[in-house]
Amino acid sequence: NAGVTQTPKFRILKIGQSMTLQCTQDMNHNYMYWYRQDPGMGLKLIYYSVGAGITDKGEVPNGYNVSRSTTEDFPLRLELAAPSQTSVYFCASSDRTATEQYFGPGTRLTVT
Amino acid sequence: RKEVEQDPGPFNVPEGATVAFNCTYSNSASQSFFWYRQDCRKEPKLLMSVYSSGNEDGRFTAQLNRASQYISLLIRDSKLSDSATYLCVVNFFQGGKLIFGQGTELSVKP
Numbered sequence: 001n002a003g004v005t006q007t008p009k010f011r012i013l014k015i016g017q018s019m020t021l022q023c024t025q026d027m028n029h030n031y032m033y034w035y036r037q038d039p040g041m042g043l044k045l046i047y048y049s050v051g052a053g054i055t056d057k058g059e060v061p062n063g064y065n066v067s068r069s070t071t072e073d074f075p076l077r078l079e080l081a082a083p084s085q086t087s088v089y090f091c092a093s094s095d096r097t098a099t100e101q102y103f104g105p106g107t108r109l110t111v112t
Numbered sequence: 113r114k115e116v117e118q119d120p121g122p123f124n125v126p127e128g129a130t131v132a133f134n135c136t137y138s139n140s141a142s143q144s145f146f147w148y149r150q151d152c153r154k155e156p157k158l159l160m161s162v163y164s165s166g167n168e169d170g171r172f173t174a175q176l177n178r179a180s181q182y183i184s185l186l187i188r189d190s191k192l193s194d195s196a197t198y199l200c201v202v203n204f205f206q207g208g209k210l211i212f213g214q215g216t217e218l219s220v221k222p
Binding site: 033035040041042043044045048058088090097099100101103104105106 | 146153155199203209210212
C-alpha cells in the first residue's frame with residue numbers, strides 16, 4: 001500500500017518558470033491538502049479539497065493553483081515561480097475532516 | 113498572537129530524562145487536538161490524538177486544558193530514537209482544517 005506519493009522529490013526552478021507538483025493517494029480518501037514548510041516553521045495550508053471537483057483556498061494560496069479531477073490525484077501548479085516559493089511542499093490526505101492526515105514524502109523546491 | 117504556539121526549543125536532554133512540551137491555541141472553539149512527530153527532512157506523522165480527559169500511549173502522555181487553551185506532551189524515559197520535531201496541531205472549527213504549530217525540536221543525547 002503506497003499511501004500518499006509525491007513527485008518529483010527535488011526540483012530547481014528558475015524565476016518565472018512553471019511546474020506541477022504531483023500528488024496521488026491510494027487510500028480512497030476524500031480530503032486532500034497541500035502544505036508548504038519553510039525552514040524552522042510549521043506547515044502552512046496552501047489549498048485543500050473535500051472531494052473530486054471541489055477545491056478551496058488555504059492560508060497561503062497566492063501563486064498556486066490546484067485541480068481535483070479524480071479522488072486519487074491532487075496536483076499543485078506553480079505559475080511564474082518566485083524565490084519566495086522556495087520551500088518543502090507536502091501533500092496529505094484524510095478520510096474525514098479534522099482527523100489524522102497522512103503525508104507524502106515531500107517535494108523540495110528551490111527557485112533561483 | 114499566533115493561532116498555535118509552541119515552546120521554541122530546542123530541548124537537549126540525556127537518555128532517560130523526562131521532557132514536557134507545551135502548546136497554546138487561540139481559538140476557544142477548537143474541536144480536535146493532535147501531536148505529530150517530524151523526523152529531520154521527513155514528512156510529519158501522527159504521534160497521538162489528545163482527548164479532554166488526557167491520554168497515554170506507552171511513554172507518552174498528552175493533556176488538554178480547554179479553559180486555559182493549553183495542550184501538553186510528556187515523554188518519560190527518553191530514548192535516542194525520540195529525537196525529532198514535535199508539532200502541536202489543532203482543528204479550528206472553520207472548515208475543519210488543521211493548524212500546525214511551528215514545532216519543538218527534541219534532541220536526546222547518550
